Amino acid sequence: MSSVDRQQRSRTARRRVRASLARRRRRERLFRAAGLLATAAGLAFLGMFFASLIAKGASAFVQTHVLLDVETPVAALIDPVDPVGQADPIDLIDPVDPDALVNDSLRELFPLVTSRNDRRQLARLLSIDAGESVRRALVAAGAEAGTRLSIWVPAAATVDMLSKGQLDPDVEERLRPLSDVQIAWVAQLKGEGRLKKRFNSALFTNGDSREPELAGIRGALMGSFYMLLVTMALAFPIGVAAAVYLEEFAPRNRWSAPFGRLIEVNINNLAAVPSIVFGLLGLAVFIDWLALPRSAPLVGGLVLSLLTLPVIIIASRAAIQSVSPSIREAALALGASRMQMVFHHILPQALPGVLTGTIIGMSRALGETAPLLMIGMVAFIVDIPGGFTDPATALPVQIYLWADTPEPAFAERTSAAILVLLGFLLVMNLAAVVIRQRMENKV
Amino acid sequence: MNDPNVIEPGGVEASADGPGDPGRRSDTVSPRSAVAEQITEFGRIPVGNVRCEDPFIIAENVNAYYGDIHAIRNVTLEIAKSEVIALIGPSGCGKTTFIRCLNRMNDSVEHARVTGRITLDGQDIYERGLDPVVLRARIGMVFQKPNPFPKSVYDNVAYGPRIHGLAADRAELDDIVHGSLERAGLLKEVKDRLDEPGTELSGGQQQRLCIARTIAVNPEVILMDEPCSALDPIATARIEDLIDELAEDYAIVIVTHSMQQAARVSRRVAYFHLGMLVEVDETDRIFTNPQHKLTEDYITGRIG
Ligand SMILES: Nc1ncnc2c1ncn2[C@@H]1O[C@H](COP(=O)(O)OP(=O)(O)OP(=O)(O)O)[C@@H](O)[C@H]1O
Numbered sequence: 176m177s178s179v180d181r182q183q184r185s186r187t188a189r190r191r192v193r194a195s196l197a198r199r200r201r202r203e204r205l206f207r208a209a210g211l212l213a214t215a216a217g218l219a220f221l222g223m224f225f226a227s228l229i230a231k232g233a234s235a236f237v238q239t240h241v242l243l244d245v246e247t248p249v250a251a252l253i254d255p256v257d258p259v260g261q262a263d264p265i266d267l268i269d270p271v272d273p274d275a276l277v278n279d280s281l282r283e284l285f286p287l288v289t290s291r292n293d294r295r296q297l298a299r300l301l302s303i304d305a306g307e308s309v310r311r312a313l314v315a316a317g318a319e320a321g322t323r324l325s326i327w328v329p330a331a332a333t334v335d336m337l338s339k340g341q342l343d344p345d346v347e348e349r350l351r352p353l354s355d356v357q358i359a360w361v362a363q364l365k366g367e368g369r370l371k372k373r374f375n376s377a378l379f380t381n382g383d384s385r386e387p388e389l390a391g392i393r394g395a396l397m398g399s400f401y402m403l404l405v406t407m408a409l410a411f412p413i414g415v416a417a418a419v420y421l422e423e424f425a426p427r428n429r430w431s432a433p434f435g436r437l438i439e440v441n442i443n444n445l446a447a448v449p450s451i452v453f454g455l456l457g458l459a460v461f462i463d464w465l466a467l468p469r470s471a472p473l474v475g476g477l478v479l480s481l482l483t484l485p486v487i488i489i490a491s492r493a494a495i496q497s498v499s500p501s502i503r504e505a506a507l508a509l510g511a512s513r514m515q516m517v518f519h520h521i522l523p524q525a526l527p528g529v530l531t532g533t534i535i536g537m538s539r540a541l542g543e544t545a546p547l548l549m550i551g552m553v554a555f556i557v558d559i560p561g562g563f564t565d566p567a568t569a570l571p572v573q574i575y576l577w578a579d580t581p582e583p584a585f586a587e588r589t590s591a592a593i594l595v596l597l598g599f600l601l602v603m604n605l606a607a608v609v610i611r612q613r614m615e616n617k618v
Numbered sequence: 619m620n621d622p623n624v625i626e627p628g629g630v631e632a633s634a635d636g637p638g639d640p641g642r643r644s645d646t647v648s649p650r651s652a653v654a655e656q657i658t659e660f661g662r663i664p665v666g667n668v669r670c671e672d673p674f675i676i677a678e679n680v681n682a683y684y685g686d687i688h689a690i691r692n693v694t695l696e697i698a699k700s701e702v703i704a705l706i707g708p709s710g711c712g713k714t715t716f717i718r719c720l721n722r723m724n725d726s727v728e729h730a731r732v733t734g735r736i737t738l739d740g741q742d743i744y745e746r747g748l749d750p751v752v753l754r755a756r757i758g759m760v761f762q763k764p765n766p767f768p769k770s771v772y773d774n775v776a777y778g779p780r781i782h783g784l785a786a787d788r789a790e791l792d793d794i795v796h797g798s799l800e801r802a803g804l805l806k807e808v809k810d811r812l813d814e815p816g817t818e819l820s821g822g823q824q825q826r827l828c829i830a831r832t833i834a835v836n837p838e839v840i841l842m843d844e845p846c847s848a849l850d851p852i853a854t855a856r857i858e859d860l861i862d863e864l865a866e867d868y869a870i871v872i873v874t875h876s877m878q879q880a881a882r883v884s885r886r887v888a889y890f891h892l893g894m895l896v897e898v899d900e901t902d903r904i905f906t907n908p909q910h911k912l913t914e915d916y917i918t919g920r921i922g
């Protein structure tokens with residue numbers, strides 16, 4: 176080949192490369208644009224989801240309160256929960272009903288309202304819990320008899336909705352829960368500065384209630400907490416132990432290899448089984464057969480650990496597999512036993528992956544609803560559970576229950592509960608990321 | 619336990635056991651009598667002398683398989699108490715496989731199977747009931763790729779003594795760690811970095827750390843699989859000095875691709891080819907006057 180030929184050929188080659196370069200660049204641009212579009216679409220949906228939740232739920236974190244002036248009574252107050260409790264016997268001679276104090280205070284505020292019916296309507300502006308708040312405030316203040324105290328008491332849900340603009344005062348009177356005069360009274364209270372939206376602490380300190388202004392997620396949170404404790408205590412050690420056994424100790428010779436594969440397929444399958452099936456299993460085994468209590472976090476936790484177990488096993492196995500084989504060999508060649516190799520080298524290195532898997536499994540357990548419905552954790556429970564066998568619900572079940580309530584005031588609380596749940600999930604998943612990064616940087 | 623190794627006592631191997639090794643039947647041999655010579659397409663091998671005086675490790679008729687791959691074919695070799703023996707041969711000829719048979723590292727390889735008889739100081743190392751942990755405390759191994767633990771330099775070296783309970787207290791452990799690092803020629807460089815991760819040392823330092831880690835357990839034999847393949851000439855020279863020094867107390871089996879290295883450090887050389895041991899002899903004899911055609915071709919650069 177002459178040198179002219181060679182030059183000719185390399186020129187053609189250069190031209191072809193240039194031509195193909197343009198094509199390659201165009202493809203890359205297209206691919207990038209598509210990826211960007213997909214990411215943007217995903218983020219947009221996420222943004223819409225959060226925006227609508229926050230728009231609906233944010234208002235539930237505040238609650239309308241009414242300022243009442245109450246005079247500390249001479250006699251002891253009746254504790255509606257414990258009428259003859261620790262109260263002093265002398266005080267019991269003429270105990271005072273806190274509801275009466277509330278009514279007195281209202282009468283003072285609205286001296287012109289005299290008819291029995293109007294007075295009843297007036298009282299309905301306040302939550303039925305108003306008396307109890309007054310009692311608690313008085314006990315807390317411990318003031319001398321005869322002192323006047325100003326106390327913020329929760330307003331009724333209807334007033335709350337009116338002041339949050341969720342109730343249209345322009346619709347026909349008989350179609351709305353507040354009458355014209357009630358609306359006028361609310362306006363008057365507002366004018367006097369006695370109507371204010373304050374932080375809704377009831378949402379975080381109360382259990383469920385029929386009255387929206389009293390309903391809180393504390394009970395559901397505690398239920399979820401106890402359940403996750405059970406799940407964590409069971410699924411983490413069992414899952415990690417199973418993963419270690421399957422990866423490091425299970426026999427792998429010609430005869431047992433098919434069993435290993437069978438187990439692997441089954442575990443993967445288990446991770447995909449609809450959660451309601453685990454609920455049915457829990458109902459049959461834990462409640463019917465083992466006679467464990469219904470609606471208890473103990474049973475919920477057992478069911479959820481069945482549910483998270485495959486997730487933890489799969490994640491832990493992957494983490495263990497990813498530990499470099501040269502580390503195994505180094506340990507074995509030094510005379511470490513298999514057990515020492517696993518506990519001194521494999522597990523410490525696999526730990527970030529194992530913990531990430533566990534947290535992801537746990538956050539799935541936290542958000543799980545269906546299996547809990549099967550084992551009776553869907554009841555209306557006012558009391559805050561104090562242990563593993565007390566009747567309880569879980570946060571997602573509470574959301575389901577509230578979403579099902581016809582009362583409109585529960586709508587915003589449903590969104591608020593969802594926001595709280597998402598907050599917890601966010602924290603857990605963030606922890607997974609942080610743990611992963613921290614540990615990987617360290618190693 | 620998955621113990622894929624089928625060991626026939628006395629080195630008898632049924633011919634059915636040897637796929638890719640058709641029709642060969644070995645008779646019962648007493649360990650010290652017959653040399654397991656075989657007639658192959660390369661003629662009668664091995665040539666030279668597989669025996670040695672005062673043998674410490676005796677491998678008799680060792681065969682190793684990975685599934686259907688017959689990686690070591692009927693190898694018989696003796697290794698003396700304080701000698702350096704170099705294993706050479708083209709890539710894939712089974713050098714690594716052979717030394718991994720000596721400390722039973724092939725136990726943890728799926729599908730791996732070893733037959734034949736290997737004794738260490740008269741003790742059959744594949745004997746049923748023998749714990750490989752004890753064996754590996756006596757036979758240390760340094761790998762081709764440095765593989766320090768992702769722990770501090772100190773913990774890397776202290777790991778072996780710790781798991782075997784070699785040090786009574788912290789002071790003794792300190793002594794062992796410092797002594798081992800010193801002997802590995804690393805102490806000066808890492809004296810102030812004992813708490814830093816061993817994985818952050820340079821490649822050559824890592825390899826010397828691995829050697830220090832191995833000698834900290836005080837083994838009687840050290841297997842080295844191409845310990846210098848990733849090192850620069852200076853680090854290589856250091857490790858060769860170290861081998862010279864260690865050879866006073868230890869039996870050292872070193873796999874290497876460098877003829878010069880084999881010539882420098884070893885007393886004997888074994889040439890492997892396609893899983894077979896072709897020639898074993900004194901180092902100068904092999905390099906000056908190889909008996910077998912394959913050995914000659916290899917050391918003069920015609921194969922490999
Ligand atoms: N884990 C394994 N599974 C299957 N076959 C293997 C395995 N390890 C090695 N072999 C095979 O065994 C034969 C010998 O391999 P070995 O690693 O012992 O060679 P080597 O002499 O050390 O080569 P090199 O000089 O390249 O390191 C090769 O054919 C290889 O493919």
Ligand SMILES: [Mg+2]
Binds near residue numbers: 713714715843
């Ligand atoms: Mg090799």
